[in-house]
Amino acid sequence: MYSKQRIFYLSLIFSILFTLGVEFSQDTSVAEAQVATALVFPFSPDQTWKYSGGPHPDSGGYVPKKPSVVFSSLDFLAPTSAGTVAEKCINTSRSKAAPVRSKAAIISPFQMDGRVVSRSTAQSNPWVIIEAGGIRIRMNHVAPSTMVGVGTLKRGGIIGNPSTCGDSDAPHIHFVLLDGNNNPREIAGSTISGYLVGTATMSYATGCLIQIYSSICPSPFGANWNPDIKPGEVRISNPSVQIKSIFPGANVTVSFTYTNVGHYPVSVESIGMAARRGSDWTGSNWDFKYQTTYLNPGQSATYSDKKYFLLGIYFMEPVVKFPGKAWGGVQLEKGGFFHYPFRI
Ligand SMILES: [Zn+2]
Numbered sequence: 001m002y003s004k005q006r007i008f009y010l011s012l013i014f015s016i017l018f019t020l021g022v023e024f025s026q027d028t029s030v031a032e033a034q035v036a037t038a039l040v041f042p043f044s045p046d047q048t049w050k051y052s053g054g055p056h057p058d059s060g061g062y063v064p065k066k067p068s069v070v071f072s073s074l075d076f077l078a079p080t081s082a083g084t085v086a087e088k089c090i091n092t093s094r095s096k097a098a099p100v101r102s103k104a105a106i107i108s109p110f111q112m113d114g115r116v117v118s119r120s121t122a123q124s125n126p127w128v129i130i131e132a133g134g135i136r137i138r139m140n141h142v143a144p145s146t147m148v149g150v151g152t153l154k155r156g157g158i159i160g161n162p163s164t165c166g167d168s169d170a171p172h173i174h175f176v177l178l179d180g181n182n183n184p185r186e187i188a189g190s191t192i193s194g195y196l197v198g199t200a201t202m203s204y205a206t207g208c209l210i211q212i213y214s215s216i217c218p219s220p221f222g223a224n225w226n227p228d229i230k231p232g233e234v235r236i237s238n239p240s241v242q243i244k245s246i247f248p249g250a251n252v253t254v255s256f257t258y259t260n261v262g263h264y265p266v267s268v269e270s271i272g273m274a275a276r277r278g279s280d281w282t283g284s285n286w287d288f289k290y291q292t293t294y295l296n297p298g299q300s301a302t303y304s305d306k307k308y309f310l311l312g313i314y315f316m317e318p319v320v321k322f323p324g325k326a327w328g329g330v331q332l333e334k335g336g337f338f339h340y341p342f343r344i
Contacts, residue, residue: 038133039192041229042076042109042159042173049104050226052077054207054218055200058176058184060167063203071200071207072184077172077226078102078162087143089165090124101143101163102171107156109137109175109192114153121147125166128159129182136182140174141166170223 043049053075057063065071082104091099108114114132121144129138130153143163153159162171177187188199188207195216200207205220209229219225 038111039109039135039137039190040111041193042106042139042175043078043104044107047082047104048079048228048230050077050079050223051075051209051216051218051229052172052223052226053174053204055187055197056203058174061203062205065199065201065203070184070186071203072178072187073174073176074187074197075172075174075204076162076229077170077223078104080170084171087145087163087165088123089126089144089163091164092124092167093164093169095169097164097169099164100171101146101161101165104161104171106139106142106159106162106173108132108153108159110135110153110155113155116148116150116153119147119150123165126163129178130159136178136180138176138178138182140176141168141172 041049051074053073055065055071056073056075057069058072063069079102082102084100084102087099087101089099091097108130110130110132112132114130117129117131117136119128120126123144125140126142126144126147127138127140128142128147129136131137132153139159141163142160143165146160148157148159162173164171168174177185177190179185188197190197192209195209195211198208198210198215202220205218208215208217216227216229219227
């Protein structure tokens with residue numbers, strides 16, 4: 001009896017340990033999977049900002065990546081063409097230049113409504129923490145005079161304007177991925193406007209924003225070399241192509257759906273498609289057959305043709321419709337494409 005009881009308790013302990021072990025491993029995988037997957041660039045898609053800093057520690061510093069050092073942060077530099085105005089704060093950077101803020105606005109990086117969790121208008125280190133959909137972001141260098149208040153944050157809502165308040169040579173955002181306790185977490189593996197944030201080996205100068213055919217890699221040569229971010233190149237994400245039926249000489253029917261990425265709830269893209277007879281799809285002899293289709297996110301379209309072996313589908317020249325504006329208010333990604341080749 002006693003020994004049976006002991007065996008029972010031992011097995012109970014083992015089963016608890018086993019269960020805990022399983023749960024621990026599940027927790028780990030969940031934590032790894034909980035990278036931010038639905039972010040968008042924190043500025044208007046008709047503006048071009050710069051990718052001025054690849055993944056780096058929240059506290060800055062030019063350091064190599066080690067497991068013990070969390071690269072939680074990216075830097076986005078406002079366009080100089082937007083212009084600046086004086087801001088009342090303290091610039092602690094080496095230049096000690098008179099503080100300014102950009103006239104370009106920072107926009108919520110979430111594709112849904114969220115909230116402003118907390119903020120500080122401290123003159124030498126202003127910041128704001130925002131969250132939506134389980135993703136929490138802190139932005140530093142937001143001009144105190146423009147900073148959004150705590151409370152609801154609408155999709156596409158304005159956060160404020162980037163400034164040189166704090167340790168900042170030019171109006172930019174220090175963009176930090178946080179966990180629920182406001183601790184910085186690894187930003188590599190997150191996606192922003194359809195770009196995967198790549199792993200960095202050295203702070204600031206490495207760690208590309210990765211997308212097929214159009215990665216944006218930070219420059220190791222300093223600010224003047226930093227690459228542009230044209231949000232227009234990133235309006236489409238997760239397109240999927242389903243081939244319903246393909247027979248030579250028969251109808252080729254392709255359906256596709258996509259989700260778009262953006263700040264605004266109302267947006268559409270025009271879709272172009274290219275077809276070519278034969279198997280050599282590297283030549284210049286494509287027959288482009290554009291079917292301009294205005295679709296809302298999640299809608300699908302069908303393309304049929306008897307004549308062609310369809311070899312590629314191009315999502316061309318997305319056109320965004322902003323709320324309350326006419327179609328084609330901003331044309332983005334001219335000439336860019338997503339390419340889904342397949343052969344028959
Ligand atoms: Zn930074």
